[in-house]
Amino acid sequence: MTAAAQTLSHVDDANRPAMVDVGAKAVTRRTAQAQARVRFPPEVAAQLHRAGHVTAKGAVLTVANIAGVMGAKATAQLIPLCHPLALDRCHIDITMQGDDALIACSVSCQGRTGVEMEALTGASVAALTIYDMCKALSHDIVIAEIRLLAKTGGKRDVDHSAGTST
Numbered sequence: 001m002t003a004a005a006q007t008l009s010h011v012d013d014a015n016r017p018a019m020v021d022v023g024a025k026a027v028t029r030r031t032a033q034a035q036a037r038v039r040f041p042p043e044v045a046a047q048l049h050r051a052g053h054v055t056a057k058g059a060v061l062t063v064a065n066i067a068g069v070m071g072a073k074a075t076a077q078l079i080p081l082c083h084p085l086a087l088d089r090c091h092i093d094i095t096m097q098g099d100d101a102l103i104a105c106s107v108s109c110q111g112r113t114g115v116e117m118e119a120l121t122g123a124s125v126a127a128l129t130i131y132d133m134c135k136a137l138s139h140d141i142v143i144a145e146i147r148l149l150a151k152t153g154g155k156r157d158v159d160h161s162a163g164t165s166t
Helices: 005-007 042-050 062-071 116-134
Strands: 028-039 089-097 100-111 142-152
Touching: 028 116, 062 089, 062 100, 062 116, 089 116, 100 116, 116 142
Parallel strands: none
Antiparallel strands: 028 100, 028 142, 089 100
């Protein structure tokens, strides 16, 4: 087995995909924050702003917010080796910054495994929903910079917003 394979948690001794056994891990408070950015062409951003962020499909940011929460809750059905988690909290915040929509997803639970995939999935699904609701205006919309900002409660905490990991 290669050194890289030894460090992968979702691979068994025979190099097959495997769900990690978290049964012996302590239950701790787990949190994660992720973000995604949706870049609109300037004319599309201006049109959305003038329309109060409503298209023929409905209130874009409101529907994306709900979709992001639903996505975070459905992570285990979407990502094959993720554990199903009972989330205590999922908060989606979508703000317009210039021609971009910035999506922040914060998730928490009491559990044996982290919630970073739930935060990343929530931000991603919200971004995909914005694209879907606005694609009639342009196919030049770009989903970019889906990334983990921070996580706490596991083997190590991560804070990319401050440039540190512990």
